[in-house]
Amino acid sequence: MRNNQVLKTYKIGGIHPSEYKLTDKSLVNILPLPEKVTILLSQHIGVPAIPVVSKGDTVKVGQLIAQGRGFVSASIHSSVSGKVVKIDSIPDLTGYKKPAIVIEVEGDEWEEDIIQSTDLKKDISLSKDEILEKIRESGIVGLGGAAFPSHVKLILPHGKNAEALIINGVECEPYLTSDHRLMLEYGEEMMVGIQILMKVLNVRKAMIGIENNKADAVHYLRDISSKFPGIEVYSLKVKYPQGSEKQLIKALTDREVPSRKLPIDVGVVVHNASTAYAIYEAVQKNKPLINRIVTVSGKSLKNPSNFVVRIGTPIQFLIEAAGGLPENTGKVISGGLMMGKALNSLDVPVIKGMSGILVLTEDETKRESIEPCIRCSKCLSVCPMGLEPYLLMPLTLDGNFYRLEKEMVLDCLECGSCSYICPANRPLLDYIKFGKTEVTKLINERKLV
Amino acid sequence: MGIVASIILYLVAQKFKVLENPIIYDVEDALPAANCGGCGYPGCRNFAEACVNSDSLDNLYCPVGGQETMNIVANLLGKEAIQTDPRVAVIRCSGSFENRPRTNHYDGALSCAIASALYVGDTDCPVGCLGMDDCVVVCEFEAIYMNRKTGLPVVIDEKCTACGACVAACPRDIIELRKQNKKDRHIFVSCINPEKGGIAKKYCSVACIGCTKCFKVCEFEAITMGNNLAFIDSDMCTLCRRCVTECPTDAILEINFPPRRTKTDKENTASNKISEKVNTNIKEQD
Numbered sequence: 001m002r003n004n005q006v007l008k009t010y011k012i013g014g015i016h017p018s019e020y021k022l023t024d025k026s027l028v029n030i031l032p033l034p035e036k037v038t039i040l041l042s043q044h045i046g047v048p049a050i051p052v053v054s055k056g057d058t059v060k061v062g063q064l065i066a067q068g069r070g071f072v073s074a075s076i077h078s079s080v081s082g083k084v085v086k087i088d089s090i091p092d093l094t095g096y097k098k099p100a101i102v103i104e105v106e107g108d109e110w111e112e113d114i115i116q117s118t119d120l121k122k123d124i125s126l127s128k129d130e131i132l133e134k135i136r137e138s139g140i141v142g143l144g145g146a147a148f149p150s151h152v153k154l155i156l157p158h159g160k161n162a163e164a165l166i167i168n169g170v171e172c173e174p175y176l177t178s179d180h181r182l183m184l185e186y187g188e189e190m191m192v193g194i195q196i197l198m199k200v201l202n203v204r205k206a207m208i209g210i211e212n213n214k215a216d217a218v219h220y221l222r223d224i225s226s227k228f229p230g231i232e233v234y235s236l237k238v239k240y241p242q243g244s245e246k247q248l249i250k251a252l253t254d255r256e257v258p259s260r261k262l263p264i265d266v267g268v269v270v271h272n273a274s275t276a277y278a279i280y281e282a283v284q285k286n287k288p289l290i291n292r293i294v295t296v297s298g299k300s301l302k303n304p305s306n307f308v309v310r311i312g313t314p315i316q317f318l319i320e321a322a323g324g325l326p327e328n329t330g331k332v333i334s335g336g337l338m339m340g341k342a343l344n345s346l347d348v349p350v351i352k353g354m355s356g357i358l359v360l361t362e363d364e365t366k367r368e369s370i371e372p373c374i375r376c377s378k379c380l381s382v383c384p385m386g387l388e389p390y391l392l393m394p395l396t397l398d399g400n401f402y403r404l405e406k407e408m409v410l411d412c413l414e415c416g417s418c419s420y421i422c423p424a425n426r427p428l429l430d431y432i433k434f435g436k437t438e439v440t441k442l443i444n445e446r447k448l449v
Numbered sequence: 450m451g452i453v454a455s456i457i458l459y460l461v462a463q464k465f466k467v468l469e470n471p472i473i474y475d476v477e478d479a480l481p482a483a484n485c486g487g488c489g490y491p492g493c494r495n496f497a498e499a500c501v502n503s504d505s506l507d508n509l510y511c512p513v514g515g516q517e518t519m520n521i522v523a524n525l526l527g528k529e530a531i532q533t534d535p536r537v538a539v540i541r542c543s544g545s546f547e548n549r550p551r552t553n554h555y556d557g558a559l560s561c562a563i564a565s566a567l568y569v570g571d572t573d574c575p576v577g578c579l580g581m582d583d584c585v586v587v588c589e590f591e592a593i594y595m596n597r598k599t600g601l602p603v604v605i606d607e608k609c610t611a612c613g614a615c616v617a618a619c620p621r622d623i624i625e626l627r628k629q630n631k632k633d634r635h636i637f638v639s640c641i642n643p644e645k646g647g648i649a650k651k652y653c654s655v656a657c658i659g660c661t662k663c664f665k666v667c668e669f670e671a672i673t674m675g676n677n678l679a680f681i682d683s684d685m686c687t688l689c690r691r692c693v694t695e696c697p698t699d700a701i702l703e704i705n706f707p708p709r710r711t712k713t714d715k716e717n718t719a720s721n722k723i724s725e726k727v728n729t730n731i732k733e734q735d
Contacts, residue, residue: 095569344553344568367556430558434566 007212009237010250013384015417017240017338019213022297023177028185028306031321033105037080037312038090038349039065040100044141045148046072051101057084062111062288065101068139074149074352075139076101077288079310081109093334093351095344103312114287120188121284124196131200131283138282139289139352144168144179144243144272145335147353150279153269154200163267165197165206166252167276169221170236170243172211173336176356178293179273181306183210183217186277191221191228193280198230201269206231207252208273211238240338241415245270247384259411274355289352294318298359300326309350316346318357330365333358338416371424379418379428385411389418389428396435405439412436472525473497479521480511485589487512487612506530513590513610534684536611536626538593538604542578543639543702545599549574549653565620574652576621576642578602584615584624606633606705628683632705636681636688638663639702643676650698657700663692 042048049066059065059078066076082105089097110116126134136151156162167190171179183190194206210218212235221233236242236251246257248270255266263270271279274292281287290311297304302323309318315332319325325332325346333340334354379389387408395404409432418428476497484492488511490499500509506528511518515535523530555564555571561583569575580600585593592608593615595601606629616624623641638657642649646658659677671685672692681692681701693701 091569091573094567095573096575341567365556427558430563430567431560434558434560434563437566 007235007237008209008251009239009242010247010384012386013382013417014239014241014247015382015420016238017174017420019238020174020297020299020337021177021180021213022175022299022304023295023306024180024214026177026181026305028181028293028308029321031307031309031313031318033080033108033310034313034317036085036102036104036314037310038100038102038314039076039079039312040090040092040098040349040351041066041076042092042098043076043147043311043351043353044074045146046070046074048099049073049076051087051099053078053084053087053101055084055087058082058106059084059103060109060111062114062290064288065103068136068149072149072152074141075137075288077139077290078103079290079312080105082106091345091348093341093343093348100349115285120192122192124192124199124283126283128200128202131196134283135200135279137288138278140275140278140282141289141352142272143274143278143292143353143355145339145353145355147351150271150275153271154197156201156264156269160264161267162201162203162264162269163205164253164269165194165201165203166248166263166268166270167194167206167208167273168243168245168248168270169208169210169214169217169273170248171214172238172240172243173338173340173356175297175358176295176336177297178295178306178355180214180217182274182277182293183214184220187217187221187224189280190273190277191224191231192284193276193278194231195228196279196283197269197271197276203269204230208233209236209242209248209252210234211236211242213238241384241413241417244384244413244415246413259408292350292352292354294350294354295356296322296359297356298326298361299364300328300361301359302326311352312349314347314349315343315357318350319346319359322359325359326361328361328363329359330362331360333360338420339414368425370426373426374424376423378421378423382417382421384415384417385413387412389432390426392435393426393428393431396431396438399438401435401438401442404435405442409435409439470501473501475525476500476522479514479518479525481513481518483513483589483610483612485513485610485612485614487610487614500526512536512612515610535629537606537609537629537633537635538611538613538615538624539627539635539637539639539704540578540602540604540623541625541637541639541641542601542621542623543655543700544572544574544577544653545601547599548655549577562618562620572652574642574649574656576623577653578621578623583618583620587614587618589614630683630688634688634706635683635702635704636686636690636693637683637702638679638681638700640700641678643678645677649677655699658698660697662695662697663701666691666695 047070049068051066053065060081063078065078068075080103082103085104086102090100092098140150141147169179169183198206218235225231225233249268257263257266278289291308293306294309295306296318305322331342333342373390392409412432416429477494480493482493488496490496500522510533519530549572551571552573553571559581561579561581564579570579578601582595584602585595590608590610592605593602596603611626640657642656649656650658657678661674663679664672664674669685669687671682673680693703
């Protein structure tokens with residue numbers, strides 16, 4: 001019956017980039033410890049955390065080293081045991097210096113209350129408030145890439161009720177397989193994590209959305225879902241950017257999140273599959289967010305793999321584990337191929353929201369020369385938010401930010417479909433992103449007046 | 450029918466006639482009509498209105514027309530114009546290709562504002578010039594051009610009106626408006642990197658390292674220290690050039706000065722090289 005069912009997807013726009021899922025069959029390896037980790041204090045959206053350790057202190061794995069400040073913030077824990085050697089500004093992914101804690105690794109000594117055994121613990125003994133407090137304390141953020149503090153999403157605004165929980169296992173970005181492997185290898189743990197989320201949100205129904213290029217994950221999770229009442233697995237048509245929150249909600253529930261509104265306004269809450277697993281570990285095993293699965297991939301790499309990596313490990317270390325940096329490397333990208341960010345140094349550390357490291361050759365990254373717009377309207381037809389990228393770019397160039405705001409530039413989710421499809425190679429997204437920051441400034445100024 | 454329409458039009462015109470102070474037109478005529486926005490108003494017309502409607506001309510100054518224009522405006526209105534020194538833009542970065550090694554290659558959208566929002570730039574210096582022409586594009590007077598050999602913008606002093614458009618356009622706040630001296634001579638610290646000396650020097654060989662040598666040598670108290678940087682106040686500076694010789698990293702630039710006769714060992718310094726280049730470039734432009 002399920003085979004005949006029409007696959008769900010969202011309606012407007014979308015593209016089909018080549019998948020290059022090179023690592024979808026390779027088991028998750030645990031990476032050895034590096035000599036030194038650099039833990040940035042601002043790995044999440046919101047206020048940076050404040051360090052609670054000082055230079056020279058000895059820390060254990062899982063020890064709180066920086067306290068989240070305010071509501072939208074996340075605490076940060078040591079991912080290794082050793083000595084704090086430096087609390088200073090270190091170049092982050094952009095190259096600009098941000099405060100960070102550098103720890104020299106000595107042994108691997110964990111905090112006593114963390115349960116290190118891998119046995120599945122199904123019973124949820126904690127109450128709703130205790131779970132929320134645990135998630136907040138453990139510094140869990142959205143592991144899909146945006147790194148939004150998870151506890152904020154779980155505390156519903158007054159007068160609003162969640163009807164369903166959506167778990168995002170779409171992973172629509174090319175190359176990335178970290179969520180795919182997690183669902184296959186830690187599927188049961190993730191299911192318990194989903195049950196914990198359901199308990200907190202007080203919902204009876206959870207939907208896991210997975211694109212049907214991960215058929216093995218869909219089958220496996222469907223098999224085990226009989227043990228977990230209320231959780232349903234949906235296979236979705238492959239289309240980028242289905243992993244975006246609003247597109248996934250549209251695909252699964254046929255509800256549209258209005259402009260500048262949140263998913264809770266249509267009665268759903270969305271969490272990533274890896275986040276559900278991290279929440280399982282935090283609540284059932286007492287383990288804060290200190291490691292994550294990172295896909296290290298690229299056609300030129302000798303040994304593309306999925307690694308369990310401690311937060312703060314230098315990227316150089318990951319690339320060496322995957323066979324070293326090939327000579328013809330053009331770019332190293334943190335995140336996915338479509339939305340990721342090119343790095344300007346390999347010394348930057350792994351952060352909570354980093355789902356992949358991609359090594360691309362010079363040929364792959366070569367940019368074609370920019371030609372004038374030919375008004376083919378391809379960007380319009382692929383934009384999943386129904387925007388007009390061809391118009392937004394010249395408006396940014398002209399500095400017409402008032403008009404840009406009216407054209408709903410802030411709805412742009414920066415998926416890059418427009419730049420991908422443009423036959424004239426126009427860097428549409430580069431300009432739209434800049435326009436977005438300027439419009440945000442404009443709105444903030446207006447608030448102050 | 451035509452007559453009726455004309456009468457209606459005449460009556461409407463009379464009814465909705467906008468009475469304006471005719472002196473606004475006179476003031477507007479006296480202004481340079483560049484509509485550059487350097488005065489802080491959207492155009493010359495708005496500036497003229499502001500001049501006529503305000504009580505004094507204290508906060509009003511047309512950088513393009515300069516003191517002469519302001520005197521004419523003051524005469525027309527019977528007000529007094531404050532004395533303001535003419536200013537000129539200077540680029541406070543000497544990170545040429547030679548002085549500042551490129552550590553990566555940028556191939557995104559060619560705009561300093563976008564590149565700066567994305568990342569640190571193709572050198573490691575987080576405050577240095579990105580060299581993608583934002584200031585050149587925004588200049589209405591063609592007073593800035595990009596020197597492709599050094600990768601740095603160059604201001605043509607004779608054309609610069611100090612309207613401030615480039616200052617606003619630069620995402621890294623490198624461009625500063627300084628007092629225009631005799632023969633367009635300038636002395637300024639050509640670096641804004643606030644990091645400690647050792648780190649700043651790693652990015653760029655001509656960075657200001659905050660060693661305070663120039664501060665100690667200056668007899669006129671024109672130099673202030675702060676943020677690991679020296680700053681030369683253009684109002685106090687007497688252009689004696691003693692700080693230039695003292696600077697160990699050649700971060701202080703002297704522009705449009707005649708070449709020194711003594712001290713041949715200084716000939717190879719970066720500052721002289723750049724100032725010479727600037728001079729020759731200006732000559733080529735002319």
